[in-house]
Amino acid sequence: MENAIEVSNLVTYYGERKILKGITCSIPTGTTTVIVGGSGCGKTTLLKHLIGLLKPASGSIHIHGKDIATMDNASLDEYRKKMGVLFQGAALLNSMTLAENVALPLKEHTKLKAPVIDIIVRMKLDLVGLSGFGEFYPAELSGGMKKRAGIARAMAMDPVILFFDEPSAGLDPVTAAGLDELILRLHRVFKMTVVVVTHELPSIFAIADYVVMLDKGEVAFVGTLDDFKNSDKTIVRAFLERRPEEESYSPDNYFKIIAGS
């Protein structure tokens, strides 16, 4: 299977702290791939590299054959037109209506006329179940509706790759399941490559074709959902069975830490 994304030996730091420690993984074209792992494992940092928001200290990120890690800003802007991103908080502009939020990328990046953009906006809002909400402001919406509106905006430019950062975060289980269903439908119909960062087990089981698991900045697992479920790797089993990590230091060490000696 052809790969949409190929990450090789990706290393990145926040200050002196090494966050991604040589990540190598591939994301097959046309699949829904979930990047999973515990909090702080580096999955959102990896996502930020995949969408070109961060530059790695070393390594490469080939998207459809082009290394975005070494791209200049103009080329990166062109690449970004072909991808959509739903950020954790939906990242809608609060001073704009939903329709204006969805129209923004079309006005910024295309020469389409206003009547065409208006129709596209209504189509996208309908796609995510928000017909009739175009004149609402983000503050007037529930958390789930904001996420849907964020998806409508992410879909505005008909991306070939759609990225989601923790789409279920902060949502009740029913709304989260509805969002998973929407992601599945969009993937099925538009044949996009979908990349979802999440640690929600129900979402992983509902939407994933392929799983990339990170642990402490390293790749712990790469494979299909079935392989993931059946993996006997300790770290995978702990994640699937929701087993907490063992204490990393003894009571004696703990005393030394708090006593400062």
Place this chain on the structure above:
Amino acid sequence: MKIDTVLHSDYTVVSIAGEIDMYSSPALRDMLLTLVKKNTATVIVNLKEVRYIDSSGIATFVEALKKMLAYKGKLKMAQVPDRLMEIFNFSKLDKVFEIYGSIEDAANS
């Protein structure tokens, strides 16, 4: 994208080949609005050779249809490839446009 227009006595056939995307759809819009300005009664769009259509292409057809309905004109789709039909179905556009298997069927309807 390539557009060919053939005028018949009762209808006009617009045959499109290639990809209808955000870069090419403005040219399609210009052509369709030219037909609309002439109050063309029936336009049949032959999509047989279209490999890809994005939202801007669909929106362009929706805009043209809306303008044509104002003077009771008809915009019909013919020979829609399966891949496009899937998108039409998902977007409920199969309910919006008249869709036919052939240009003849569209012309005779």
